[in-house]
Amino acid sequence: MKPVRTALALGFCLPLVACYEEPVRDHLHLVFSPGPVIVVTAVRDIAPPAAAGENSAVEERTDEARVDLASGLDRWSRSFSDLGAIADRSTIVRHDGDVRRGIHSALVDSFRPVERLLNDEGFGAFYEETGRVRELELYPTGGGRATRQQRELVDTEIGAWSGHVAAYLEAATALYAYLDRAPDRAVVCFGYIFDEDEKSLAPLSKGEEELVAAVIDSMERVADILLIEKGQAYSLNELSRLVFDTFQGRLTVAPDGPILEIEGFTEEEGFIERPPVSLWRSLETMVGRWLEPDLVTAMVRPGPDAAQPEPDPVAFADLPRRWTRAPDRSNLETEIRNRLAPAPVYRVSWQTRPAPDDEDEVYELALGLLTTVEQDLPKE
Secondary structure, three states: OOOOOOOHHHOOOOOOOOOOOOOEEEEEEEEEEOOOEEEEEEEEEEOOHHHHOOOHHHHHHHHHHHHHHHHOOOOOHHHHHOOOOOEEEEEEEEEOOEEEEEEEEEEEOOOHHHHHHHHHOOEEEEEEEEOOEEEEEEEEOOOOOOOHHHHHHHHHHHHHHHHHHHHHHHHHHHHHHHHHHOHHHHHHHHHHHOOOOHHHOOOOOHHHHHHHHHHHHHHHHHHHHHOOOOOOOOOHHHHHHHHHOOOOOEEEEEOOOOEEEEEOOEEOOOOEEEOOOOHHHHHHHOOOOOEEOOOHHHHOOOOOHHHOOOOOHHHHHHOOOEEOOOOOHHHHHHHHHHOOOOOOOEEEEEEOOOOOOOHHHHHHHHHHHHHHHHHHOOOO
16 A cells, blocks of 8 residues: 655655555455355455554454464354255464464355345345346344444544544635636646655645645545554444445455346446445445545545555546535534444345256356356456
8 A cells, every 4th residue: 555645845744654454354245146056155354463563452353363264263253053055164364373364165055045145244145046047135133233432432533533524624625716827736746645756747736735634644644444443443433334335345246147227336347335334434325425536535544454445536537526615513413423324224136047957067066156256356
């Protein structure tokens, strides 16, 4: 990940940010195959011991996750043992002797065991096949899994973070208003914001320095919710998921044919994804409402270094810019809170491919999916 930072030549003094990757990450992936066959895969990734730095709370959290995974006491082992799978496989990946990843995959011949698993994970589930049309519906049930102390902390911090978002919108609109008057300065201003090599950039005027510095400072404050403070085990964004989201992790589905209708899910290349419920996601859903294109979400994404965007200042400068007066902190906080809830339903229907006439061929095809599922998992 290229960190958000400032050009030293400008004299800005903002801290370098750390990795935006969560220390323990879960991913549940469902693959539908022609015929009555579903491959269910759950992955748990754990950051290396060095990622904890001097944070003993993160170290304790990741050490516990590693021990649970190695001993079969992790989140997914029991759920998968109850699936009654036709075939299954489990893999533990170690790097330099440290457990880093656990993968459970199971092949089932009906939706019923998948329904039970989803029920345990906070979803009511409905699945139907009519002719060659399949339909899957998920309904969030229950609430988050946060403690009372975590809920109180998040409730307090939402107000402060809303102020940071309001300050960012104010700083970014001031820059965009200036660039409306001086469009030829867009590339160089975005170059400094996107941390391009300052040697290749023209110098900024004093007024531009102030505008760019305000944008960078406010963006860092917004992105801070993805970082884990010293002495804490979770980032504020992770805590917001514990409070508001019914499912902790990433949920993706791979239908076995073209999608006909979709609601709640987002459609990606080769799969669909259920968006998380979090503070950062609430920000993403507001992109374009008061400011377009958005700077902070163009530069920062929750996830590993390799997933961080690297926007091109020339291409970014060519995008049409639109801005309007942003709401004050109080109104913005209301907007953010209103978005901290799961969609009432996640639904998708698709046209399944014809299944082989030979039942043995159906299962051979599904077993092939089981053996390659690790390589075919959606990337972050």
